[in-house]
Amino acid sequence: MGDRRAVLILVLVLVLLLLHVPNxxxxxxxxxxxxxxxxxxxVGLDLTKYTSLQPTPPPNSEYPEEFGGLVEQIVLSPNFEYNGTNFGTMGIFYNGHMSSLKLYYYGQEDYxxxxxQPPDILSRAKGIIQRYQTFASQNYDKDTSYLVPMLNxxxxxxxVSPTEFTEGNVTFRISKDGDxxxxxxxxxxxxxxxxxxxVDIKFRYxxxxxxxxxxxxxxxxGLSAISSEDFVQIAQEAAQNYxxxxxHENGTIETVKVPDLSNASYSVSLTMVPYRFIDDYNPSQIERDPLTLYPYWAVLFYFNETIAGVEGMQVGVWGDTGEILYCSGFGYLIPEFPSWITLPLFLTATLIGILVRKRVMRTRILQ
Known part of the structure; x- marks a missing residue:
């Protein structure tokens, strides 16, 4: 009898413990x-008014190679309907953090x-940043103080007239493109x-x-350890020896020396990029972190005359070590971009724009 009572007490204790264990x-x-x-x-949508259209695509989860397998990327794309009007969505999460949200709604009506909601864009943007601060502090285990100067x-x-200025380590920009x-x-x-x-927000109407x-x-x-002058010298030497x-149409390949570049016109750009997007040219000789941005110089040298469609030379150099990433001719013969222009979704146009501003789109040709 005593043993049975002891067992019952033990069971009761275990049940009580389980009830108090947080799920x-x-x-x-x-x-x-x-x-x-x-x-x-x-965003402020009243989702109780919307119906989620079926079937809802399941979340797409992967660990992209460009992040070195360190970041889980999950993409969601549910669609919603209210009163005969539909809108689509695409949300991208990196390690559980919302990094991108796009709504696809092609009418002029609001949600x-x-x-x-306030009638003006500026007030709406302020509300979104304020609410995002609260959302981020409740859902993410990270410091959200970077949002404070943005709201200030x-x-x-x-x-919302077009403008651009810098305060501290934040450059603020408002731009317009049609509606x-x-x-x-x-x-x-x-x-x-x-x-x-x-961080950016876009409004349509x-x-x-x-x-x-x-x-x-x-x-x-860290920023570039070499100056633009030193970079041009490094790049010009590499291009000149290329x-x-x-x-040719008959299948033969002709080897041609690069003309003298000592007086060639050129355009230079400096940006910060993750090395994983461009290491398919010449891998760096130092260990690099896939989640760190490194300084990257790019230059286009223009020939006085085209050579069988080749208009000049393009060279990329790591700004922290002076290592050459790539060196090749460019022209209109092959309508494709170098593979490092495959960027995470919304940033593709940003980096392409850096190159386009310097010159009409160029491409690599035969190596």
Whole structure:
């Protein structure tokens, strides 16, 4: 009898212990929960009015090679309907953090919100940043103080006329493209803008269209250790010693020396990039972190006359070590971009734009 009583007491104790053990998994939000929470609490949509269209595509999870297998990327793309009007979405999470949200809505009508929205874009943007601070502090285990100066800058702006200025380590920019208005906060060191470390919001008409936060994904590996003059000298020497291989219709390949570049015109750009996007040329001789941004110089040398469609030489150099990433001719013969221009979704156009501003799009030819 005593043994039976002891067993019952033990069972009762175990039950009580289990009742007081916190259910960690139930408290952790899934990306689906965070996605819905972002739409409702940050964008302000009244999701109780919308119906999720079926079938809803399941989350697509992978560990992209460009992040060195260190970052889980999850993509969600549910569609919603209200009163016969549909809109699509695409949300991208990196290690559980919302880095990108895009709404696809092609009408001029606004969404259904849980509360009345301000009529102007500036007030809406302020509300989004304020609500995002709360959302991030509740859902992410990270410091959200970087959002404070962004909101302070926004509070000092009177309208959404195109502008650009820098305060501290943040460059603030407002730009317009037709019916779209884009508001950006870009990390800045000195006079150098680091496009891969940014927060931005885009509106179409007055309605929210997209949000991106890449501020915390990458760290900065330091600015360039070589000057633009030293870089041009390194690049010019590499380009001058290069031999072009020109293919002919009969299948033969002709080797041609690069003409004298000592007086050639050229254009130079400096940017910060993750090394994983460009190491398919010449891998760096030093160990690099896939989640760190490194200085990268690029130059285009222009020939006085084209050589079988080749218009000049292009050279890329690591700004911290002076190592040459690539050296090749460029022209219009092959309509494709170098493979390092495959960037994470919304940033593709950013880096392409850096090159296009310097010259009409160029491509590599036969190596």
């Amino acid at each position: 960690v998994y139930s408290e952790e939000s899934t990306v689906e929960d965070k996605f819905s929470d972002f739409l409702s609490s940050v 259904v919100y849980s509360e009345p 800058i926004l509070n000092g702006v009177d309208d 779209k208005t884009r508001i950006e906060w870009i990390y800045t060191e000195g006079d150098f803008l680091v496009d891969w470390k940014r 007055n309605a929210f269209e997209s949000f991106h936060d890449m501020w915390g994904l990458y760290s900065i590996g 031999e072009l291989r020109i293919g």
